[in-house]
Amino acid sequence: MAAVLRARTGRELQRYDNQIRLVAGCIPYRLKQAAGNQSGDLMSKLEVLMITSPNRHDLVFPKGGWENDETINEAACREALEEAGVRGVIHETLLGVWEFKSKSKEKLCGQEGACRGFMFPLEVTEELESWPEQATHDRKWLNVCEAWKLCRYDWMREALNSLSTLIAGKPVRPLALPDVSEPATIFSLRRSSGTELVDNGINAFC
Template sequence: MLNLRKSMGEVAPEVFFARTGRNRQRFDENYRLVAGCIPYRLKLVQDKVRDGLLSRLEVLMISSPNRHDLIFPKGGWENDETLGEAACREALEEAGVRGIINESILGEWKFRSKSRQNSCSLEGTCKGYMFALEVTEELQYWPEQGNHERRWVCVSEAWKLCRYDWMREALAACIKAQHFSFFSHIHTSSCSRVLREGMSKYGINITVVKKIIMTGGMNCLMNLFLILLFIFTCFH
């Protein structure tokens, strides 16, 4: 972490180094436990509803040393921190961002570490937990800046950049979580009439949609709706 402090009338960076080593690393049987997050933000627009959530949603991805693909910040969960604290620490160390973490886990995935992708043993296998993190602050300097460059991308580009299926699944869960929040506040929006009329045009009853979402029975319907909305966003 790099904070700013005043010294002799000047503002100078105060250096905080990223954690190294695995002395405090948590394990579950043969799985190394990993915590990470998908940092996101919503672009400011005049008409929040008409522009649509997917056209406003951006996620932050980072580069890896000696690799051409982009990833989401993640790293080992250590025994002196909660799972959410570990995810926030990794976002700070690798991507240089702070924010508000959604405490609901996006999901749990098992994958091999990048150095053991071709291994046939459980050694090097990770069990990862991902969160959504609404970014509120981007630091100019961060601990692993030399190893990771950061890049804001739209949802459709992030989907193409995801190297592994588990990353796409985590991204889809993050998008779904944002749509849940979007619809739960839809009637409080001054522009909600535009969306209601648009959904009515295509025979979609927004009251029924909201009721299904709020009662938890949203998986099948929301998956279909996300696909249709994703296609609409890409081609309009």
Template sequence: MSSVPARTGRQRQRYEDNLRLVSGCIPYRWRKDNTDLMGETEIMEVLMISSPKRDDLVFPKGGWEDDETVTEAACREALEEAGVKGILREIPLGIWEFRSKSSQDLCSIEGGCRGYMFALEVTEELEHWPEQKNRSRQWLNIKEAFRLSRYDWMCNALEAFLRVMEEERKLDDEKQEQNTELEQPSIMVADVSECQTMSPNCYKRSSTMHMPPSVNLLSRATQEIAIHFGY
């Protein structure tokens, strides 16, 4: 069983402009796929978790408390709610304001939240985690994640996530091309030793993350994004 209990209560909760400050992440991984006729490819999957007492899936998120940074809060919530650790991209995907959908879990007196979302590359998936009894987790491809996101802010966060991943793939491709021209071996920025240790739950880094060079996330996701955003 997990030896780290989930935090409870609102004693250390941060507020700003009468909004409860929330931090969370979109956990992701690359899975090998052998069904492609052109050979083995890698498919990106994101992790979503069930909501207690509600029939929907969400990304791990929760209150940002006054004894931690916003990135530490995101890593803690990923561990408590989804039972995953990994490498956190320290630049947020964005900041979204939304209202709580549950009268039993109001974000503030008015029910408003201001949420900071990050990308988390999962490196460890725990067998037991603090909120395991109340939450199940499910790995989904991008199309499924868009379809199952009930709230507009979640779809917006997913779109921002895809943009960031595509930008970093292009940067990685450019670096590989430069290394090839110089006849030097490519350096993949995927080693945890190159990252700055932040907490036992995750690492953070501001450098680019390794992306499979043949993957174009935005072109693959165009159809599902258009469905949700009407263009």
């Protein structure tokens, strides 16, 4: 009998840095091969996996709390398994780092509810038929241009561009951005440069 997969709950093991909650996530991707056709550039073959959010109509990438008993790469892989039901090979290269406030704490002053998120590429090698958070997260494969149009937040587009540049050698072609009707928390997106994180001055919505 196969072991039942369960999502982690609670925040007893949650990592913090000066009261900032540390979050790990990934963009699951694959290179789709058309039957009998090996031609075409990598951008045309690149697909990413997005998931639904509870009580929301937009699509996001898997992410969640980084805990004390795991590396940041292990945390990103765990979130992909729990939320999207996929396993794969994670890259060491960061797509980006951002800081934001959680939705429930965005109106509070100070650092309460502050988070710092780290995003990685994850090449999918296995899709599970059932997964721990299947009841609250549906999943959908999209080409990068479709995903770009569905990204609700600027940080997601920036991470998607980083993935496209890493895999296919070029960013997503700029497209008209969707309207954002809800107020959102402003956060700054940072890129990794060697061992340091350099603020590139980009503001985005979370």
